[in-house]
Amino acid sequence: MSDRFSAALYRRRFTVLWVSALALVLAAIGGLGVEHRLVHGGFSDPGAPSSRAARLVAEHFPSADDDLVLLLRGADPVDSPATASLGTALTRRAAQAPGVRAATSYWTAGRAPALRSRDGSLGLISLSLLGDEDDRARTAERLVPDIRRHAQGLTVMAAGPAQVQSEVGKRTAHDLLLAETIAMPITLVLLLLVFGSVVAAALPLVIALLSVLVSRAALNALGATVSISVYAMNSTTALGLGLGIDYSLFLLARFREELGGGATVRQALGPTVRRAGRTVAFSGLTVALSLVALLVFPQYFLRSFAYGGIAVVLSAAAGAVLVLPALLAVLGHRVNRYDVFARLRGPAGPAAAPETGRWYRFARVVMRRPVLYGGGAVLVLAVLASPFTRVSPGLFDDRSLPADSQVHRATQLLRDRFDADVLGTVPVVVEGVGRDRTQALEPYARALSAVRDVRRVTAATGSYVAGHRVQGPGPASAALVDDDCALLSVVSAVEQDSSAGTRLVGRLQKVAPPDGAAHRPARVSVGGRAAEVEDSTSAIARATPAAIGIVVGSSLVLLFLFTGSVLMPVKALALNTLSLSATFGAMVFVFQEGHLLFLVGSPPHTGTLDATIPILTFCVAFGLSMDYEVFLLSRIRERYLLTGDNTESVAFGLQHTGRIITAAAVLVAAVLFIFAVSGVTLLKLLGVGLALAVVLDATLVRAVLVPSFMRLAGRANWWAPAPLRRLHDRAGLREDVGSRTVPRQVTEPESVARRNIE
Structure with a gap:
């Protein structure tokens, strides 16, 4: 983004604001009724054998469908x-x-x-x-x-599943309204604490509101052609508030910094848009590409977060780069009006030198002993990550609702007061064995009944226990065969929503199928809750490498284009992975194993962790982490191009972004953690997990690990082989190093800094 772009924004500021106001109104209208477009479910793989079994049972054996x-x-x-x-x-x-x-x-x-x-x-x-x-x-x-x-x-x-989904829809709508009601005033108070000025504090909320309304309109339009989960609305609101505030903070802080350095409004807008705006554009693109990775999964629950997330990220970035500068151009110095802490601070004195700033001093302390501080941070994150080795994947069920919800209590009555046949039946559908080949089911049913943890098998040929037929066919047996399909009901001796249940499904799937037509093996589909969990986790496992490839590949390319360095993108990926692993470990420790549940409202825990949450958290939190990485590197790189001093540049960059990154992380974490009030454990888990990931990234990673790593790497931070250096010269981010707020007294001339990079 050039100075011509910022000059054009300044000249056309009122036009930009009128167009933005019109877009805001149209987005509000376009988002009306979006809740009626959103659908329930989406946690299972529609192409999996368990989904096929469910469709066949519904079509051929409806009386067995609960x-x-x-x-x-x-x-x-x-x-x-x-x-x-x-x-x-x-x-x-x-x-x-x-x-x-x-x-x-x-x-x-x-x-x-x-x-x-x-x-x-x-x-x-x-x-x-x-x-x-x-x-x-x-x-x-x-x-x-x-x-x-x-x-x-x-x-x-x-x-039953239909009632669970119905109650979840009501709960999520209620929780969304509650979260929005709580989030807005809390966010405004925190923004006031950050900026002091009422006007400055209100601007990020304007951008957040714009991004949320635009993304809701996008969801409403997309909902007419694709299935979008009811959870997408909650994620859109949280990300819209978080990213709108994130991006606005960065631009607003730079604009006020330029004004504080004596620049006019027009002069201050130049570096604000050219540097901070360009950083926000890179950051938004990185987050959007991280969310694109969710599109490779077959579950539309996960894809829904991509639809809503990409819309909200792009609208938040566009609002910060286009609308916010226009607002700043109109407000000018009035952006600092109504300073609620002016009397407490007293008259303003001369601006302090960066070297006296607390973040500058902190960075210097860390970089004097990088191995000690960096190693300590890695140890803390590794300890937090260790419970993730005990993860037991599961899927959303009635226990994701509060223990006092009626559907939860009803299902618990089924578990406690009824025989295992009610919740412990695994439907096995055999295709190609019709009424004329019923006897082919006999050896197959015997073999199924002999599988460990199987209590009984009922088929058209009778009932079987431990490999023996204990009862012949009765009056109801004829209903277990329809056309060329046969249904076998396998009564499990273990809970389906458990690791033992999924292991039982694996054993059932290994039993040789009976002969079908033309003496070819019949097609067997194992259904039921445990099979759905197994198939969904398998589908996620198969798609995860592609998703990680998209996230990692796009991040490496974009960070290289941003920095011109080979090492910096690799460092960012390694540190982000470490902090996310710590987040996953904390999720297992609290939500799966049930420790410290009182801190998050004491939700029910099942001994499993929803299989969709780690990959969802990875894609969303990775993008948010790259936000702070890009913000910090932009100021470090700017200073390094000016001075050529790696250590001083890191301290300078942390001094100029540490407060903003911390404030942004606190605000985003507060917005996300508000979703901990949700009565749906899935939303609670996602909100708390993302909030923890943001806090860990903004504290241990940005404040400790990044300075430690960059001090140890020295000038290698900025190295790239000659071919890639030439590529960056042609296609990468290039900027002049002049700035009204960065003093020209340097330890090395700019030409030396550029040679150091090379």
């Missing part, structure tokens, strides 16, 4: 005539409701023991629903209140 489970309790036991009459009537009403494929209950299915609690106080209605995850959740949202209105004295509780 999308929505209603628990009914009456004044009398479930076998009493009065309760049986009411339960039968409600079953028929549910079966006739729009969106319901089939309804089965204890009273209409021959009083099957599996549909009755062990104490006889609760009976079940199991519903198979039409449509995808979002359709089923919306059906549950309509149907459950209707059933309760007609319960006639029965207590109705709802469980």
Whole structure:
């Protein structure tokens, strides 16, 4: 960005602001109704065997599909005539409701023991629903209140995946409103503490608001063509506030610094846009490319964060580079008006030299003993990272909701008071074995029943235990074969939402399939909760190398173009990886293992960590970390080009960005940590994890590890081989080293500094 660009912004400042105001209004209108575009679910891989099994069960065996489970309790036991009459009537009403494929209950299915609690106080209605995850959740949202209105004295509780998704949608909408209500005043107070001036504190919020509204309009438009998760709204709000504030802080601090150095408003705008604006543009591009990596995953839950995140990053960067300079050009020195701390500070004295600044002195202390301080920081991060070696991946379920939520309590009743058949059944669908080849299921069912941790297998040919048939086919057996598909119900002896459950799925998948048509092996799809977890984590594992490649490759290229150095991008990647590993370790320690849960509102913990969160945190937090890396390196490089003194340049860069990076990190972490108030553990985990990543990066990494590393590397920090140096000369970032706020007294001439880089 050249001085001509900043001059054009100055001349056309009112035009830019009028266009921006129009864009703001259009974005607000374009985002109306976005919540109706967002859909539930998206945690599973649609191409996985477990997803295929779920589709086949819904199509061929709807009575075995438990999308929505209603628990009914009456004044009398479930076998009493009065309760049986009411339960039968409600079953028929549910079966006739729009969106319901089939309804089965204890009273209409021959009083099957599996549909009755062990104490006889609760009976079940199991519903198979039409449509995808979002359709089923919306059906549950309509149907459950209707059933309760007609319960006639029965207590109705709802469980099942559709009800979980329905309640999550309500919770996330409530939590988003609560977080926004809390975040705005807290952010304004923190901005006042940073800038002192009411006017300066308000400007970052303007850019944040612009980025949030633009990204919501983008989500609304995209929602018409692709599936976007309800969680995208929460992430968009958090990132919009965080990045809008981040970028605005950097430009605003540079503008005030230039004014403080005696520059006019027009003169101050030049280096603000040319240097700080260019840094923000590089940073925004880096964050956006980090989020692009989420598009390689098959789960639209993850892709949704890319859609919303890229929109909010680009709009925040554009607002900071275009709208904020126009606002600063209009405000000028009035940006410092209404200084709430002016009386406390007293009359302003002469500006202090950078060498007397506390960040400058701190950097010098660290660089006098780089091995001691750097090694200590690495040790702290390594200790924090160590619990990640014990990670046990899982997936979102009812326990992601608060323990007092009705769906959580209903599902816990299913676990505690019903036989394992209710939650412990693993559906195995065999394609190519129709009614004419039913006997081919006999050896396969025997083999499945002999697998460790299998309690019983029910097939069209009978029931099997430990490799033996214990019961022949009954009246209901014919319903387990439809067209060329057969269903085998495997009752597990272990909890499906556990590592033992996923290991059982692996053992079931290894059993040789039966012969199908033309004596070819039939196609077998293992479904159920454990299979969904296994398939989703496998899909994430397969796509993760490509995602990491995108993040790492784009960051290396952009940082090289920014610095002209080979070592600096590698250093940035290594340090970011170290701080993110510490974040992952803390997530496992708190949310998986249940330590110190009181610090985050005491959410329920399942002994697993949602498999989508580490990769999501990696992509988002890596981009945020590169923000601070670029901010710091921009001032270090600027000074080094001027002086050629590596150590002094690092101290100078930290002095001029340390306060801003710390303030930005505190503000971003505060916005993210507000999501810890969410009743949905997934949002709580994501908000706390990202907040911790930002804090670790801004403290241990930027303040300690970067100065330590750059002191040890010395002039090698700026080295590049001749071919890459020539490439950077043609395509990289080049800037003059003059500045009104940087004194021209140098320890080495600029030509020497440039030779040092080479």
